[in-house]
Amino acid sequence: MSAAMQSVNLQVIATGVYEHVLKDLAAPFKRETGHAVSFFITNAGGVIAKLDAGETADVVMTSAVGIDSLAAKGKVIRATKVDVGGMRLGVAIKPGAPEPDMKTPDALRRALLAAAAVAYIDPVGGGTSGPFIDKLFERLGIAEEIRASGILCATGGDVVRAVASGRAALGMTQAAELIGLPGVQFAGFLPDELQLVTVYSTAVVASTKALDAAKAFIAFITGPTAAERLRSSGWQAATSQK
Numbered sequence: 235m236s237a238a239m240q241s242v243n244l245q246v247i248a249t250g251v252y253e254h255v256l257k258d259l260a261a262p263f264k265r266e267t268g269h270a271v272s273f274f275i276t277n278a279g280g281v282i283a284k285l286d287a288g289e290t291a292d293v294v295m296t297s298a299v300g301i302d303s304l305a306a307k308g309k310v311i312r313a314t315k316v317d318v319g320g321m322r323l324g325v326a327i328k329p330g331a332p333e334p335d336m337k338t339p340d341a342l343r344r345a346l347l348a349a350a351a352v353a354y355i356d357p358v359g360g361g362t363s364g365p366f367i368d369k370l371f372e373r374l375g376i377a378e379e380i381r382a383s384g385i386l387c388a389t390g391g392d393v394v395r396a397v398a399s400g401r402a403a404l405g406m407t408q409a410a411e412l413i414g415l416p417g418v419q420f421a422g423f424l425p426d427e428l429q430l431v432t433v434y435s436t437a438v439v440a441s442t443k444a445l446d447a448a449k450a451f452i453a454f455i456t457g458p459t460a461a462e463r464l465r466s467s468g469w470q471a472a473t474s475q476k
Contacts (some may be wrong), residue, residue: 235370241268242444244451246249248295248304249278249362250390251321251408251434253468254415255460256295262452269447280400285309285439292442293451297362298435311376314449317472319464320431323363324409326397326418333421334404339428343374346404353393353402356386363407368432372430394418408432409468423468431470 248256260271274291276284281296285304294301294310298317305312325336325345334345341399346352355364371377385402387393390411397405398417405412406424413420423429436455438448454460456472465471 238267238430241270242447243270243272244293244444245272245274245297245445246293246451247274247276247281247289247439249281249297249300249434250275251362251410251432252295252318253347253391253411255410255463255469256455259455259460262459263451266454266459267447267450269450271451275389277355277359277361277375281411283360290441291320291439292444292448293436294439295436295455296434301435305437310430313439314438315435316437316452318456318469319458319472320433320470321408321410322423322470323406323430324412324423324468324470325369325421326394326405326412326415327403327421328397328400329417329419331403331419333419339374342362342425342428343376343470346371346374346380348374349402349403351383351385352380353385353387353396353397353401353405355390355393355407358390361389362405363430363431367406370428370439372422393444401467408419410420427445433472458469 278296278300301315304310314393354367355361357364357368370392371380385396390407393405393407396402436452442448
């Protein structure tokens, strides 16, 4: 850390897809820079609401679309936007349960119908994946059956808890919210024909008082130290950066 840069406690507002990676990377970032990091995790709608309400923060991490929306309102510094990577949707089961066949759309349809209950993000709750997943059920012609017994969740953590507790046989959300989590087993990604790949980005909040430290955090989270941890959680490399 530069002698001219005092250590700070950065405030980061992020969506749940980042949660477990960020918690693992906070310590190495502090060792490298001297800066501590505190995280507030919510869904995509919650990120926008927090910043619209004037929440104090230094860095925001959400979908690329969300960052662009915030930049248009002057809530983040557009020039600091960097793409973190792409994330696909996946499915979790309880450890030891038979792995569902999800290689094709028809196979996924059968697996979903065979499940006693499916946990997924509430389509009107502000999350990124919920509306897409709900429309996916309609595309597969099983919306009525899934909705009848489905467990609507506010966050990916709620999806994990529903599966781990046995209330849901399958849980569907962003893969990074499922891979490596205790109490569940990652069963795989959705078929390519049905997949949603969301690009996630990060940017410095316009009102930050710690611009250099915020930029250092973004450089770290999109740099080589973080790359392997991101890959292990199902992240795809960013195809572009702004």
